[in-house]
Amino acid sequence: QVQLVESGGGSVQAGGSLRLSCAASRYIYSRGCMGWFRQASGKEREGVARIDSAGTGYADSVKGRFTVSRDNAKFTAYLQMDSLKPEDTAMYYCAASPFDCAYSTFTVPEYNNWGQGTQVTVSS
DSSP, X not given: OXXXXXXXXXXXXXXXXXXXXXXXXXXXXXXXXXXXXXXXXXXXXXXXXXXXXXXXXXXXXXXXXXXXXXXXXXXXXXXEEOSOOGGGOEEEEEEEOSSOGGGOOOOGGXXXXXXXXXXXXXXX
């Protein structure tokens, strides 16, 4: 049973924008922290942004450029990515943690539900 489905990836030039979507099942959406992660070729998966009903959080590398939001009526989380840089190129995943974001370590092992990923490529 697929519970998280990402969409919205693609190719863009540096300075451009993309918006990713993560459609979740109602159960997953309502449980805890939803996070966005990315994994560049040859690198470890890293947390980018996270959100729950209490607020949001961002990695330093994307602060001021990326915005995470959610639509409770659609059980969907979004990642608006502006001022994209070539180093943002990666496979992007959404994931769900059973913990609230305030208590989340924002590390890969904690998130027990993952989407299939969507590729983002930024050219210079």
